[in-house]
Amino acid sequence: MTRCRTPLHLFNTFSRTLEEFRPIAPPKVRLYACGPTVYGRAHLGNFRTFLFVDLLRRLLTLFGFEPELVMNYTDVDDKTIAAARAASLALRELTSRQIDLFEEDMKTLHILLPDRRPKATDHIGLMIAMIEKLLQNGHAYLGEDRSVYFRISSFPDYGRLAHLDRQGLQPGARIAQDEYAKESIGDFVLWKGWKPEDGEVGWDSPWGRGRPGWHIECSAMSMHYLGEEFDIHCGGSDLIFPHHENEIAQSRCATGKEFVHLWLHCSHMLVDGEKMSKSLGNVYSVADVLAKGYTGRHLRFLLLTAAHYRQTLNFTWDGLAAAKAAVTRIDDWLARWRLLPAERFAGATPEGEAFLAAFCTSLADDLNLPDALGHFFEFLRATNRALDRNAPMPDLPALWPTIDAVLGLGEPADAPPSQVQELAERRAAARRRRDWKESDSLRKAIEKEGWTVRDTAKGQEVRRR
RNA sequence: GGCGGGGUAGCCAAGUGGUAAGGCCGGGCUCUGCAAAAGCCCCAUGCGUGGGUUCAAUUCCCACCCCCGCCUCCA
Incomplete structure (x- = not known):
């Protein structure tokens, strides 16, 4: 459904500039998003990012592209192993339950499920092969602890994405117990040698039993499904360093290709002006929001429109109440014009076309949904006015699907008991x-x-x- | 210390070298059995502070004050 024909401009984290988006093989857009680590219920901050990915994907479609979205599930790491052990469950059992909960929350928020949702544990072979390649060409080495590390000194561009100087990585850094095994403090783990606390969890590799490091899974799976060079890689801003920096290093060193053309990052969320943290008790889940009588539509609207995606968003319950009021107003408007007979709508009108153009122009400017929404509410008021005056109406039945293709509100669909x-x-x-x-x-x-x-x-x- | 993002009405927030979108809240009016919805009107001489450039700055430049994020757990 191509409704916007304006050139789309996106802010590339790598260049730190706004760039016109040109995919490698239009209209196809190959897109990878870093997904959740499935050890516990995802929180609202996670969903802000996944809502951003959803918005990006919906807009690519609106602008005439055909996105293919891959998002991984990190289903093996310290936290998942610890959670499985705490619940006396097999790792796979624990993670599959968490994935079900996660996808339920995604549905509540009207987030379209990604085309592919690969799990790390289903792709261990790919990761081993990639690590072997890195060992062969000298970018990686086997540590005394039977872990394999990436040697960042072998990649001169290391730090370019995050704008971090490798020198700055030397002093003052937090040091884990196993650091002695590494040649250099900035080196990161590709393969973790098995330890007793890993219990049953482990896979055989040329270097012995163990499990993959975190960063390697995204490189291996993204390139497997989307090619060694693809269009967009996105995620939360906290992933810029070290996760995405490390992905770039290992991927480019393994293939010699550019890896990703465009990096997009969504800013973080605060709660009541403070960082979410368990100690402050302000880490909320979708379930917490529903328990307070709000719906996924209200939450979706808030997280999507309360701030531009590169701006920190401050979540408050007052803000959610305001979002609910705004959504109700949209629902009222919808219900109102839908009662009209078809002949009341005049087909394409200058007002309708002008609105659509302004809407697209805002969105084309680095997904400026808050600005686009301003145009929408002006349009809403204008059509309400026309309704009151019995004047000809723009073709709302044709325009609304375009608007909702972005907002994703759908129908209130709420039958009373x-x-x-x-x-x-x-x-x-x-x-x-x-x-x-x-x-x-x-x-x-x-x-x-x-x-x-x-x-x-x-x-x-x-x-x- | 290094890198980056901010400070715009009660709250959220967009934006531009030429005099401040939009949403929520609030007030008045019209309509309505009542209520709601909807419409109309009102709600920042002001965009952290102090300088500078300019015919003109919230928007450019300089300085300063606050807030926040990242610097190998993290969406």
């Missing part, structure tokens, strides 16, 4: 009798149940408060 339905029916009967007293007391009863009723030309409408 039977007891509320019953109260509403009694109220309708009371109103027919013009028994206003009874009518008002039934409204109160409905509100007590957490629902609200309003009277329209077509009768009552019951919806969540």
Whole structure:
């Protein structure tokens, strides 16, 4: 559904500039996003990033491209192993449960599932092969601890993505217990030799039993599914260093190719102005939000529109309430014009076309959804005005799918429970009798149940408060 | 210390060398059995502070003050 024909400009972390987006083989866009480590329930900060990836993917489609999105699941690392042990579950059992929960949350937020969602543990062979290549060409070495390390001194461009000087990596860094095994402090692990706390978890390799390091999985799987050189790699801004820096080093050294053309990073989220942390008790999940009576649509709207993706977003419950109010206003507008007969819509109008152009122009400017949304609300108000005045309307039935292709709100789709339905029916009967007293007391009863009723030309409408 | 991002109305937030989008909240009016929705109107002489450049700066330059992130756990 190509609706925007403006050239798309995106901010490349590597060049730190806005660049016109040109895929390697248009209209195909090969896109990789770093996915979650599946050891526990993902938090809202994670979803801010995945919502950003979803927005990117939806916009690529809107601008006429055909994205193929691969997002990995990190299903083996210290945390997953520890969580499995704590729950007395096999690693695979623990991670598959967490993946189910994660995908449930994704659905709640109307995030389209990526085309492929490879798990690290299903691709160990690929990683071993890649590590062997790096050992052969001298970019990696086997440590005394039977782990394999990448030698960053063998890659002169190391640090270019993060703008970090290799010198700066030397002093003051936190030092793990096994650091003695490395030649240099900045070297990172490609293959971790087996340790007792790994328990059952491990795979045989030319260097003995062990498991892959974190960074190698994304390199191996992205190149496997998308080619040694592909269009876009994205993730949260915290991944710039060391994760993506390391991916660049090992991938380029293994293939000699450029690896990724465009790096995109989503900024982090704060809660009440502070960094999320367990000690502050401000790490919320999608389930926490639902428990407070908000829906995935409200949360999606907030995380997607409250700030541009490269701007820190401050999550507050007041902000969520504001998002809910805005979504309700959109729902009201939708419900309103959808009651009109088809002939009320005039087909393409100058107002409709002007809105669409402005909407696309904003989005083409590094996915400026907050700005695009400003145009949308102006358009919303203008069409409401036309409705009030019985004036010709832009072709809303044709335009709305384009808008919602970006917002992803879908339908409110919220049927009241039977007891509320019953109260509403009694109220309708009371109103027919013009028994206003009874009518008002039934409204109160409905509100007590957490629902609200309003009277329209077509009768009552019951919806969540 | 190094690198980077910010400070715009009660809250969130976009933006531009020519005089501040949009959302939420709030106030007034119209409409409505009531309520809601919707419409109309109002709500920053002001964009961290102090200088400078300019006919003109929130937007450029300099200095300063705050806040936040990254610098090998992290979306």
